[in-house]
Structures are given as structure tokens and as C-alpha cells.
Amino acid sequence: MPGPLPPRPLPPQFYRRSALAVARDLLGKPLCCGDQCHRITEVEVYEGTRDLASHAARGTTPRNEVMFGPPGHWYVYLCYGVHWLANIVTGPRHYPAAVLLRGVGPWTGPGKLTRGLGMGPTLDRAPVAPHSGCYVGAAPVLPLDRIRRTPRIGIDAAGPEWAAAPLRLVWKDPC
């Protein structure tokens, strides 16, 4: 007896938009890693070189170079020497922007979800596509009134303006 069909992957052009638009539309969609699929419940926006909380704020480095590349690729880095954090690059090539995954399915917290789904450094720079092992599947866009916006977490050092910007998006009532 065959299981349910895996979700159809989002097309690459889905990610070629502002990080805010991509973030909004990622909420509620299934993240599929291996044979597991869970809904995305919480994300954060990192937009351009002006955003002082973004790794891209001081130009390219070996680590963040993928943010300046084409959209629809994974940016996975080690945080505090312990946790792998997973982002999806957005916007046009040469414009550094990304969406950080903060909650997926039963996992609340960017380090917990990568551990739970087995996402690690081998995913860094890979396309967000089934052959990479982790991709996002198609699903209806959530109504705007199901999305709460708050300041981002853990970026107090980035300056008051960017620390206060409501760039964290949470699905209010995942079912």
C-alpha cells in the first residue's frame, strides 16, 4: 500500500521576491526532509545590506557568500558553536536576503528544528529542492490575519531600529 504522494516542490521563482513576501508565503507550507514533512510555523526576515542584524551587513565573507548568490538555496551555519541554523536565500542574485526557519512542525526554535530534521552543514549552499534532501512543498497561502508579526529574537546588539522591526512572522493557530 503506497503512502501519500510527497508535496510538489515550490518553483525556484517563488524565492525570487522580497524576503518579507517569501516569509509570509512560507508559513503553513510543508518542509520535507528525507521522508518527513512538517508545516513551517515561524520564520524571520533578513533583508539586504542595510539590515544590521543580517550576516550580510558587512559585505561578503566565505560563510555568508551564498546569501549573495541566486535565490532558493540553503544557508546553514553553526551558531554559538552548538546549533545549526537554516535559512533560505531570497531575492535576486547579488542582493543578500534570507528567511530564517524558526519553527517547523513540533519544533519551536531554530536550533531544535534542524536537529529534529537532521539538517546540517551538508545542506549549506544546496538548492532548496528534493534532490538536496530538504525542500518546501506547495500549499495554499495563509490569510494575513492568521500571521502575527513581532520583532526578531536575539538580535538586540544590531541597533534599536533593526532590533525593533517586526520581521518575525508566526502562524497564530497551526492545526
Place this chain on the structure above:
DNA sequence: GCAGTGATCATA
């Protein structure tokens, strides 16, 4: 409330 943890990057 805060220590642990280690890659990364700027400075030299």
C-alpha cells in the same frame, strides 16, 4: 539568570 560551545571574522 547565565554558562557552554566553537566557527568566524577583524585586527595585527
Place this chain on the structure above:
DNA sequence: ATGATCACTGCC
């Protein structure tokens, strides 16, 4: 080569 800096988590 060295030291400050973290897009966090779990235990105090």
C-alpha cells in the same frame, strides 16, 4: 596568532 562576537538552548 589572538580575541571578540555571536540570528541559541538548557539548566540554574
